[in-house]
Structures are given as structure tokens and as C-alpha cells.
Amino acid sequence: MLSLIPVLTIMNQRQGHEAKCDTVIVRFGGEIGIKSEWTRRAYERLVLRNIYRALRHRGTVYDKLLRKRGRIYVKSDSASEVAEKLTRVFGISSVSPAANIASDMKEIARAAVAVASDMAESGSSFAVRCHRVGDHAYSSLDVCRQVGEQILEKLAERNLHVDLTNPQFTISVEVRESEAYVFANTLQSAGGFPVGSQAKVVGLLSGGIDSPVALWLAMKRGCTVTPVYLDNSPLTDEATTEKALETARKLFDWSIGYPRNVYVVPHGKNLQTIMENAPRKFTCLLCKRIMYRIAERIADAEKAEGIVTGEAIGEQASQTLVNLRVLDEAVSTYPVHRPLLGFDKTETEALARRIGTYETSIREAKGCSAAPSQPSTQARLEVVKEAEKQLDIPTMVEESIRAARIVTV
């Protein structure tokens, strides 16, 4: 009976992509490769740990996680599903669900035919590429030629033809010593550094389009993120809060296995006090300066190293270059990081779609009804500080912090 096993395997492989691809090739982000030896190894270990967390937390079935020769290999019968999930783990540049076989020309050709049979529509053009490391009886060119011939012969009824310049699909063969990998699909991941490779940031999250994108960019560069949502009800409504929490959920899908906590801080009373006691044109600036101070207190509590906001130069009246300076002055012990400074709105929206927060961010909710019709765009710091003298800011911050709750989403 034993002799039947290879035959059964081949039959099984021919039934569908899932059956053939038993491995996901995971390539590290290019920027990890140029780090010092010590840092590179630490980052690679962290990517491995984050992959483990991402798969385990989502109950994805896999057999083994291997790190070898500058890559990670995940063994799984659900290679496509695993690959899809790993596109949301930072520190990875791309992934390919692949068939892993011995570096034997016949086996390679058989696997290549099986993978091609899933890709090839009638009349398609294709190319074969090979990358080879180690000593073998054949050259890379031999692999391309023989695999190409086998595909043309075994799938003759599909009328395929070779086109090396602009093929409709490409069969890639990677030969590494005694093993080989055959694949046709490579999914791009988001690159960056593994979450946890940098310290923590606290980030202002509003429920709008920008702030989750700003936090995602900090996450992409390795930071763990604790969002802070300032609840302006009754000047906003419950739907606004729910939107913010939902965007946080989507955001945390990019840092599976790390805490999913959001600070929800009552701020509506503060905002009302500001509207009643300070020039209307400064409402947004004064509101934000208090938000910054609250974020600063939470950064202390969370042992964070910075505050992230979604501001882009000139996007709103409170975000002119002059007003950003006025805002910045409210925080002295942390840098305020604004990864979207140079983004156009359309660019931020495109990124939000890719991240998965866009649809939630544009959901109907009561926008903040405190915004004045003629906000100051060129506020003078002295005048804003003078206006703040009418407010008991330490008490406002203190009461908000005391009423804050941590929501795990």
C-alpha cells in the first residue's frame, strides 16, 4: 500500500490550491535586513512571536513555525488563510502560500504543474522563474525550461503559452539546498517593524478618518498603541463613541496578542465650560489643549514615550502651522507625534481603506456641535493663554481623568 501514497498525494494536489500549498513563505520587511546583526535577530524573533500570537489568537490551524535562512516558514493545511492573516503582521514585506517539496527536479515539476493548474485559464500566458541556493545537478535555467515544458505538456488542453515579458501568471520556484518551494501568488504585507519593537504611544482617537490612520502608522513602525477617546457627549452622541471604539477594534487587528484597551474620557463638560467662558473662535484650540493635557496624564500612567495625533498641516482651522504651535505648547513632557502632517486627505482616506477603518469612520454620527463658524486660524499663544485663565484647567483635567474608564475592545 505504501507505494500508493505519492499517487494519492498528487491526486489530492490536483483537486485545489489548498491541498497543494502546505507552507507559507514569510519574507521580512527590507528595513529589518539593514539593521545591525543583534537588532536584526531581535526583530526577527519578535516577528516570529507576533506571527505565533496572530495565528493562535485567531484559532488558525498550523503545524509548525520555522525560522531558517533569513525567512519564516509556516506549515499549515490552510496556507492561503494563514497567508491572508499574515498580511496584517508588521515587519513582514510579503507572503506566499507555497508547495514545499524536496529539491528533486521531478517533484518540482509535478508541484509546479499542480500549482499552475489552479492559475491557468484557457489560453493564458505564463512564465517560470527560479531562484536557487546550494549545489544541485541542474541549473536555474534547467528548472525554468523543464518546468515550463511539463506545464505545457500536462496542461496541453488549456492551450497555454510562454511569455517572459508580460505573463498572465508566474510560477516561482525557490530551491534552497535539499528543499524547494513552488508558488504562484505573493501577497504584499505592510512592511514596517514588528509591534513591540518600539515603546508605547498614547494616541488621541476621535472616530474620524485621520486618527486611526495616524495610530496605525505608529504601530507600523513598531509602537504599541493605547488610544484615548475624549467623549464630548452631549455635544456628540453615543454613535460617535461607538464609532471610535469600532475603529479601535479594527486597528487592534494589526497588533493581535497585544492589549486592546481604549481610555474613554468624559470631556463634554469641559467643552461646555470652554464655550461659555472663552472666546468662541478659540473653542477648538482650547478643547484640544485640554485633550493633549489629558493624554499627557494617561501617557504618565501608561509609561508611554509619546503622544500621537491625527493632525495634518492645514487640514482644519486648528491645524494650521501657527495653531499646531499653540497646541504643542500645552504638552511639555512628551513629544506630540503627527505622522499625517504631510498627507493630503485623499491619501489618508486611501490608507484608511487599506487598514480597514474607513467604512467605520464615515458612519453617520453626530459631529461635534461645538465647533464655531469662524475659528481662529492664526491664534497668538499669549492670547490663548490669557483665555485659559478664565478656566480652571487643572480641575477640568483632574475630573476627566478621575472619571475615565478603560474599555477593552
Added chain:
Amino acid sequence: MLSLIPVLTIMNQRQGHEAKCDTVIVRFGGEIGIKSEWTRRAYERLVLRNIYRALRHRGTVYDKLLRKRGRIYVKSDSASEVAEKLTRVFGISSVSPAANIASDMKEIARAAVAVASDMAESGSSFAVRCHRVGDHAYSSLDVCRQVGEQILEKLAERNLHVDLTNPQFTISVEVRESEAYVFANTLQSAGGFPVGSQAKVVGLLSGGIDSPVALWLAMKRGCTVTPVYLDNSPLTDEATTEKALETARKLFDWSIGYPRNVYVVPHGKNLQTIMENAPRKFTCLLCKRIMYRIAERIADAEKAEGIVTGEAIGEQASQTLVNLRVLDEAVSTYPVHRPLLGFDKTETEALARRIGTYETSIREAKGCSAAPSQPSTQARLEVVKEAEKQLDIPTMVEESIRAARIVTV
């Protein structure tokens, strides 16, 4: 003789693209359109002024600049050349060199045939699209149909065919009241806000890949930019300085008509003092903290509203989240804006190529030889400040500022 003029014009139009396209359609960046009426008008006027400057400073020939119906039209016999130049003016989303004719069906068809004749290779597929504003004897569909028929008929020898789904070229017809525009090419511009719509920033420029991109992003959002180059010679060489000045030149090609000044500040002696008098692992942090302070002094002198740097989280040892906090603390009166915080190196490089600074940035030069082999990645502020006590920082800053020169590039 007068009756010959239209015939001559048509003959002339058939000779080449330049002869036909007498107008450049300029579309404002989308974000300008969602500003308040007052701001929108001010921004549109500024785009107009910047176009005027860009064309005049480059000696480009044009006849007229018109702002009407939410767009700008530049009349010029060198429409393609003008269009190319305007892709480097911020606040513009796209430009199209076009033939401007009366909204008469025959004229439209004639212009469309002439434009198509430049685009159509033998056997090409094409589509005609029409957008119409105003009352006309024909519908948009009529235009598409009749223009399409005329192209097929007049260019019959080219064997063209219509493909509305995936055409190889598209003839666009825009009918606006009594006028019409016909074009085949739309060039994407960089969007953003017009330079001068925001205040000034001072930016640290190193000659490397990142810093000019960071300054470009601030410029893109409307800021005027004054680069500050810290000259570390003899720890770097003359080629490093020349590289920095050359990237500044390329950068200023995006803000034609605005000052092209670069501060060149001697800093090598400071760096040597740091190397000799403070722990080596802090060299880069201490060097940068002094650079920040120098930038702060120049920001005062230039009446700037912020300092821009090219740092990205985790890109180098001095740019870990923890160390950015240590750097930030050196400046108290300006925000430090870091538009590249969330960028991967490959993303910054791609943008540098588009901007035109990449080739200069990678030119051979002596890298800074002061960088230690084991820099601190998690410096504690108190320890860094303790190390600074061994240095006479106010004097170092003062002497650098006094020896600074302004180079107009």
C-alpha cells in the same frame, strides 16, 4: 484670403500635438474645494500667483492665465511644456494640455480627430468621453457618438476600434457653455496646498535621502521652507555640503518664486567637543540636540512657526521612540514636525525619486565619521542632561550661529 485661415489651421493642427493644444486645463487639489468659501478663494488666488511665478521664473512662454468656473486655464503655444512644469506646483491635482475651441459639434469633432491622430498607433483601441455644462443642441452621448464616428472615418487607414472598457487612449471632451476643450493626456500633480498658504518652517537638511522628503511634505501642505544644513567638516567632507545644497536646489524647484536660501552652519567643532567630552554612546543624541537648538535660533530669526526634521520612528538608533523624546526635549519654543515618522525607508526612497532629490542624495560623499559603533537606543533624559553639563552648550550654539552663512542656491 480670409476663407483659407480655417483650412490652414487644420493643416497646422494635423502636424503635431503642440500645434493643436493651445491651452492647459489646471484642476485644483480636491482638498481646496472643501475649504470655506473665503479660504477656497484665497487658496485659488495663491495657486494662480504661484503658477504665474513658476512660468515667469522659468521663462516659459504663455499668453494668458484665466481663472474661471473653478479652474485655471493657461493659454500657450507650448501647452505640453507648460503642463509639465505645472505638475510641480502644489495645490494642483492634475493638468491637461488641450485644444480650446467653440462648443460647435463640427469644431469639436475636428479638434478630436487632430488630437486622436497624435495618439493613435495602427490598430489602437479608443474611447470618447464627454462632460457637458450648459445648454446645447446636442447631448453628451451625441458628442461621444459623432466624435467617435469622425475619428474612425478620418483616421480609417489606422484601423482603430472603439473599446469603452479598456481603451488604449481616451479622447476627453469638456463642453462648458460656449467653449469646448478636447484632450487626451492628463498629468497628475502633487496635490496639497499652494506654497505660501501656511507659515514658514525651518528644516534640518542633511544631504541624505530623508530630510529633503520631509521638507517637501511640509512644502506640499503649503509651508515655505528654510533649510538649515549643519556642516560637520572635517568629520564629513566638502562633497557632503555640496550634496545638501544640491538637494536644496531640487527641493526649491517645487516652490519657484519663493526664496531659495539655505543656512550653512559650522558644527564640526561642536561634534568634536562632544566626542571628546561625553560618553560615546550619546554622540548622536548630543549632536542632534545641539542641531535642534541651532534650528530654534534660526527659526526665531526667520519668524518661522516650526522645525521640520526627517526622522522616522526606529530608522536609526537616535530615532527610537525613546530617543525621539530625548531629542524633542532640547527644543521648547517650537514644535518639531516629523512628517516621515510612519514611513518605511522604501517609501521615503520612492517619494525622493518622484521629487527628484534621490539621485543627489545617494551620491558618494564622506558619511559622518563621528557615529559610534554602539549608540544608545534607549537613552534616559536625566543621564543625557548630566552628560551635557560637561559641555558649554550656549557658547557652542552661539559660535555656530555667529559663523552661519546664508547661501542662495
